[in-house]
Amino acid sequence: MIKLPYSKKSVIIGLILSEGWLTIASKTNKNARLGFKQSLSKASYVWFVFNLLSHYCSSYPQLTKGIRIGVRFFGLQFFTRSLPCFTEIYYLFYPQGVKVIPDNIYELLTPCSRSSYHGRWFCATVWLNSLY
Numbered sequence: 479m480i481k482l483p484y485s486k487k488s489v490i491i492g493l494i495l496s497e498g499w500l501t502i503a504s505k506t507n508k509n510a511r512l513g514f515k516q517s518l519s520k521a522s523y524v525w526f527v528f529n530l531l532s533h534y535c536s537s538y539p540q541l542t543k544g545i546r547i548g549v550r551f552f553g554l555q556f557f558t559r560s561l562p563c564f565t566e567i568y569y570l571f572y573p574q575g576v577k578v579i580p581d582n583i584y585e586l587l588t589p590c591s592r593s594s595y596h597g598r599w600f601c602a603t604v605w606l607n608s609l610y
Contacts, residue, residue, distance in 0.1 A: 480534075482563045488588040489530055490567060499577070500568040507560055510568035515542060515555035524554040534558040 482490065493514055494500060500510045512531070516524045528539050539556040558564060570580045580586065 480561055480563050484588075486531065486534075487567070489527070490564075491586050491588075493527065494567070494571055494577075495579075500564060500571060502565075502568065503560060508565070509560040509562055510564040511560040512558040512564055513555065514557075515553050517551065517553045521554050524556070528556050531558060534561065534564075 490498070490512060493512070497516065498512055498514045500512055502508070502510050512534075514524065514527055524539050528535065535556055536559050537556070539554040542553050542555045544551045544553075570582075570586075571577055
């Protein structure tokens with residue numbers, strides 16, 4: 479089983495608290511995957527996050543389009559592979575299939591998860607680099 483390092487789990491927690499989501503892709507799939515999407519104006523942010531989590535992905539970010547509030551939207555999104563390590567986090571945040579803040583959120587929050595939640599990646603980059 480793949481175990482998430484502390485630094486990567488912190489990033490994932492921060493993403494889930496902001497723009498990221500976890501999903502179980504189909505009824506036949508038993509593991510969850512992480513999804514992350516941003517507008518094209520934030521492409522560098524998507525690539526930064528992708529580079530942090532690329533080990534868990536099977537493809538590069540993809541161009542996506544849609545309509546938000548009546549305006550055409552273009553963005554980049556990526557998904558991780560479906561893995562047991564994401565399923566563990568899925569059941570913390572989606573116990574009944576709807577996203578909630580878990581009761582143990584204070585145990586999950588780290589400086590890195592808080593900086594990824596707020597999009598202040600300078601702090602996260604310095605902190606992550608100190609781990610290697």
